[in-house]
Amino acid sequence: MSEVAGRRHQISLPQWATLPVxxxxxxxxxxxxxxxxxxxxxxxxxxxxxxxxxxxxxxEHWLGTxxxxxxxxxxxxxxxxxxxxxxxxVIASAVVIGCTLGAxxxxxxxxxxxxxxxxxxxxxxxxxxxxxxxxxxxxxPGLANAAIAMIIVWWPIYARLMRAQVLAVREREHxxxxxxxxxxxxxxxxxxxxxxxxxxxxxxxxxxxxxxxLLAASLxxxxxxxxxxxxxWGQMISDGAxxxxxxxxxxxxxxxxxxxxxxxxxxxxxxxxxxxxxxP
Amino acid sequence: xxxxxxxxRDLKVAFRSHGRAEFQAVCGINLDVERGQMHAVVGExxxxxxxxxxxxxGLLSPSARVSGSVRLEGEELIGKPERAMRRIRGxxxxxxxxxxxxxxxxxLTIGDQIAEAIRLHDRKITRRSAQERAVxxxxxxxxxxxxxxxxxxxxxFSGGMRQRVVIAMSMANEPSLLIADEPTTALDVTIQAQxxxxxxxxxxxxxxxxxxxxxxxxxxxxxxxxVTIMYAGRVVxxxxxxxxxxxxxxxxTRGLLGSLPHPGRPKPRLDAIPGAxxxxxxxxxxxxxxPRCAFAVERCLTEIPPLRSVGPSLSACHRAEELPPxxxxxxxxxxxx
Numbered sequence: 001m002s003e004v005a006g007r008r009h010q011i012s013l014p015q016w017a018t019l020p021v022x023x024x025x026x027x028x029x030x031x032x033x034x035x036x037x038x039x040x041x042x043x044x045x046x047x048x049x050x051x052x053x054x055x056x057x058x059x060e061h062w063l064g065t066x067x068x069x070x071x072x073x074x075x076x077x078x079x080x081x082x083x084x085x086x087x088x089x090v091i092a093s094a095v096v097i098g099c100t101l102g103a104x105x106x107x108x109x110x111x112x113x114x115x116x117x118x119x120x121x122x123x124x125x126x127x128x129x130x131x132x133x134x135x136x137x138x139x140x141p142g143l144a145n146a147a148i149a150m151i152i153v154w155w156p157i158y159a160r161l162m163r164a165q166v167l168a169v170r171e172r173e174h175x176x177x178x179x180x181x182x183x184x185x186x187x188x189x190x191x192x193x194x195x196x197x198x199x200x201x202x203x204x205x206x207x208x209x210x211x212x213x214l215l216a217a218s219l220x221x222x223x224x225x226x227x228x229x230x231x232x233w234g235q236m237i238s239d240g241a242x243x244x245x246x247x248x249x250x251x252x253x254x255x256x257x258x259x260x261x262x263x264x265x266x267x268x269x270x271x272x273x274x275x276x277x278x279x280p
Numbered sequence: 281x282x283x284x285x286x287x288x289r290d291l292k293v294a295f296r297s298h299g300r301a302e303f304q305a306v307c308g309i310n311l312d313v314e315r316g317q318m319h320a321v322v323g324e325x326x327x328x329x330x331x332x333x334x335x336x337x338g339l340l341s342p343s344a345r346v347s348g349s350v351r352l353e354g355e356e357l358i359g360k361p362e363r364a365m366r367r368i369r370g371x372x373x374x375x376x377x378x379x380x381x382x383x384x385x386x387x388l389t390i391g392d393q394i395a396e397a398i399r400l401h402d403r404k405i406t407r408r409s410a411q412e413r414a415v416x417x418x419x420x421x422x423x424x425x426x427x428x429x430x431x432x433x434x435x436x437f438s439g440g441m442r443q444r445v446v447i448a449m450s451m452a453n454e455p456s457l458l459i460a461d462e463p464t465t466a467l468d469v470t471i472q473a474q475x476x477x478x479x480x481x482x483x484x485x486x487x488x489x490x491x492x493x494x495x496x497x498x499x500x501x502x503x504x505x506x507v508t509i510m511y512a513g514r515v516v517x518x519x520x521x522x523x524x525x526x527x528x529x530x531x532x533t534r535g536l537l538g539s540l541p542h543p544g545r546p547k548p549r550l551d552a553i554p555g556a557x558x559x560x561x562x563x564x565x566x567x568x569x570x571p572r573c574a575f576a577v578e579r580c581l582t583e584i585p586p587l588r589s590v591g592p593s594l595s596a597c598h599r600a601e602e603l604p605p606x607x608x609x610x611x612x613x614x615x616x617x
Contacts, residue, residue, distance in 0.1 A: 177446070180370065181450070183366075195387045
């Protein structure tokens with residue numbers, strides 16, 4: 001017993017709990033908690049005037065006030081209430097649409113595969129921001145329309161991923177074995193192929209969370225996403241850009257975007273190491 | 281004579297490759313398997329063994345052109361609609377794959393996996409009784425602590441144990457025919473013997489007919505009663521194991537037997553068959569074996585030898601009658617038992 005106690009204490013973490021996962025998970029969790037609870041403890045109202053205009057950061061206003069006298073810190077915290085739900089909705093829809101079409105393409109093959117994959121090629125051949133801009137411009141500005149645009153931009157990525165996974169998994173011998181024991185095609189697909197396809201989808205979806213938040217902010221920045229006075233990060237940075245020497249107006253949302261994107265990237269990277277041992 | 285369990289007549293399989301010529305992977309083979317018999321099909325890689333087995337199961341891709349006749353208990357399988365074939369696969373023909381490491385779904389427990397094979401063909405069975413039957417099957421294939429093992433995942437099983445699971449799955453619906461496609465190739469020699477013992481026991485106890493695809497003649501000598509030797513998509517020799525091993529009537533069979541190690545009579549080198557089997561795109565004229573054959577004459581280059589009775593066996597060699605009996609090979613193979 002004494003020998004054990006004498007040794008250096010070793011904390012045994014679960015296998016998935018690597019440093020990036022812990023750091024990334026912590027950042028993301030923190031933002032989620034902020035998003036859920038901020039109305040309970042925020043110092044000011046995000047859309048109401050909180051003081052004089054252009055107050056620099058200080059004890060009263062931690063990140064200063066903007067051109068209308070609203071508290072930048074409060075608005076930054078409230079911003080996550082727009083960014084995260086939008087990202088979640090976009091990723092969820094893109095995964096559902098993309099994976100369904102990708103699985104159909106990979107499993108059915110032939111002309112169906114060709115049709116779906118050419119549509120994917122066409123969609124992916126547009127630069128993402130340009131396509132999103134064009135769609136939002138056509139639908140009219142607003143966060144909901146921006147979300148629709150981003151779904152249109154994102155689903156082909158998941159269609160491709162899913163198709164590649166299905167093609168790889170269907171060649172495995174246990175699939176052949178299932179067919180040889182008399183399984184129907186739908187059973188083969190749902191029981192023996194799809195359950196083995198999820199890990200890259202999960203990893204990619206986590207990483208894309210950050211990317212979607214970035215693109216949403218970009219659309220808002222150019223005036224195609226959130227409309228004022230919504231406290232949306234891209235929109236706030238766009239405000240800040242008008243008053244370039246009042247650096248604090250853009251600093252809050254900038255740091256927010258930086259941390260949340262970084263958090264999701266860390267989380268995604270760590271998940272990939274855990275779920276997909278083949279990749280470096 | 282009784283109606284054979286499996287009767288393959290003039291089975292041909294051709295593949296069309298992107299607008300180019302059609303390639304004949306299997307050029308008309310016959311194969312009979314009786315109930316409770318183990319029939320070995322032997323040949324090098326690319327000789328058409330596996331394609332033949334997949335054709336019997338109706339598992340070839342639609343690009344393959346299959347003709348001839350495959351009868352299971354008198355019922356023609358070639359040209360049967362896919363739905364009807366699904367009811368035969370797994371229920372009346374069990375299939376054992378070569379590599380037990382990849383033949384099991386890694387995300388399902390062993391018990392669920394076997395239970396699924398049962399439920400595919402018996403819609404009315406309850407989940408519970410399917411599970412019980414799965415445990416029973418694990419006992420049949422001599423897996424200790426079957427109840428606990430049924431709750432484990434494939435990665436918790438060793439290769440030999442997994443192959444037992446695969447065999448249990450293939451036996452789930454008490455098929456009358458088992459096709460074992462190189463069931464021991466991926467396993468250690470000691471485990472090989474155990475698996476062969478298990479198959480032998482299933483044959484004797486359950487009366488299941490087994491087609492054993494292999495390239496291990498030692499295994500053939502130990503377990504099978506009939507043997508078919510394939511080369512380049514054709515049967516070159518067919519007969520009872522005893523006859524064929526004692527007096528092989530085809531130079532290829534003699535080559536295969538000659539390349540076995542002879543215990544007790546050490547040789548510095550084993551006799552290898554020179555050359556390699558021809559690829560499907562360039563099959564030689566006449567007898568496909570002639571470029572590698574020590575007995576080849578002018579006639580072998582032009583005329584495809586038909587499979588014909590030579591003594592008690594069937595041989596496809598123009599010079600079959602001139603080949604003397606062989607004794608040492610049989611001894612060697614027997615020593616492998």
